[in-house]
Amino acid sequence: xxxxxxSAQPMFAPGPGxxxxxxxxxxxxxxxxxxxxxDKREFFCTTLDMSPGGVALEAPEKGNLGSRIIxxxxxxxxxxxxxxxxxxxxxxxxxxxxVAKREKLAEQLTWLANxxxxxxxxxxxxxxxxxxxxxxxxxxxxxxxxxxxxxxVSRSGVALRCDVQPPLGAIVTAxxxxxxxxxxxxxxxxxxxxxxxxxxxxxxxxxx
Numbered sequence: 518x519x520x521x522x523x524s525a526q527p528m529f530a531p532g533p534g535x536x537x538x539x540x541x542x543x544x545x546x547x548x549x550x551x552x553x554x555x556d557k558r559e560f561f562c563t564t565l566d567m568s569p570g571g572v573a574l575e576a577p578e579k580g581n582l583g584s585r586i587i588x589x590x591x592x593x594x595x596x597x598x599x600x601x602x603x604x605x606x607x608x609x610x611x612x613x614x615x616v617a618k619r620e621k622l623a624e625q626l627t628w629l630a631n632x633x634x635x636x637x638x639x640x641x642x643x644x645x646x647x648x649x650x651x652x653x654x655x656x657x658x659x660x661x662x663x664x665x666x667x668x669x670v671s672r673s674g675v676a677l678r679c680d681v682q683p684p685l686g687a688i689v690t691a692x693x694x695x696x697x698x699x700x701x702x703x704x705x706x707x708x709x710x711x712x713x714x715x716x717x718x719x720x721x722x723x724x725x
Contacts, residue, residue, distance in 0.1 A: 543568045544630045550590035554580045564590065565607070569622040571598065576607040586610055592645050592669065593625055594721055621649065628668055645669040648723050655679055656690040665691070668705065670723060672714045678705040692725030 543566040552574065553559045562576040572588070580586050580600040588596050588610065598610040612619070625647040647669050655665045655677060668676035675691055682705075683689055687698045689708065696708030714723065 543573075544626050546626070546629050548590045548592060548629075550588055550593075552576065552586055552588040554578065554586065555584050562588070562607070567626060569612070569619045569626065571601065571609060571611045572596075573604075573609045574607045579603050579608045585613075592629065592647065593622070594646065596622075624651070645671045646721055646723075649721050650724055653677070653692045653725050655681070657681070657683055658688060665705075667725070670725070672710075672716070672719050674699070674707060674709040675725065676702075676705060676707045682706055694725040 545566045546564055548564045548567075549561070550564070551559055551561050558578065560576060560578050562574045565573040565575055567573070572590075574588070582600050582602070584600050586598055586600060588598070590596065596610075596612055596614065598612040598614075601609045601611040603609075612622075614622070628647050648667060651667045653665050653667055655663045657663075663679055663681050665677040665679040668678055670676075674696065675694075677691060682701050683698050685698050685701070688695060688711070689698060690696075691708055695711045697711065698706055699709045700707035
């Protein structure tokens with residue numbers, strides 16, 4: 518399992534040619550997204566590695582050093598930061614976020630880094646995010662309830678860490694949302710919701 522730890526120094530030191538000072542452990546993760554430069558132009562990008570303190574982006578246009586960037590990343594959401602350095606095929610961004618947001622990013626990156634260890638296949642029909650509220654309950658058809666932890670959630674389904682694995686096809690209730698068990702993995706289950714979340718109600722504040 519991969520766990521993220523912080524120290525006293527930032528991930529990216531500002532300015533070109535300056536050795537990086539590690540504040541957080543970086544995770545190699547490829548997430549698609551888009552970013553907006555200060556002049557309002559937008560481009561698509563892909564993450565090369567990321568920490569709660571910053572991200573390295575493969576990107577076609579590089580903002581000026583120190584300039585403000587807004588980036589939207591699949592499974593993460595909206596982030597703001599400043600350009601810390603350039604490299605051949607992109608740039609590094611130092612996040613300008615609150616302590617609470619940095620802690621949330623650490624949780625999100627931990628889940629992303631551990632997806633392979635959990636043996637979970639990706640479902641690309643809908644964007645998957647890690648919600649702010651990770652704790653929920655799972656109610657089985659016979660009425661028994663269990664505490665669960667949300668791994669990630671999309672408009673069409675959710676992955677849960679739990680101590681019980683109902684049969685495939687069983688109709689259960691996660692929080693207040695009904696779903697069908699579609700997959701077992703080490704330490705949990707995946708559900709497909711009986712009714713999808715509408716776009717306007719789906720973001721990191723979503724509650725099952």
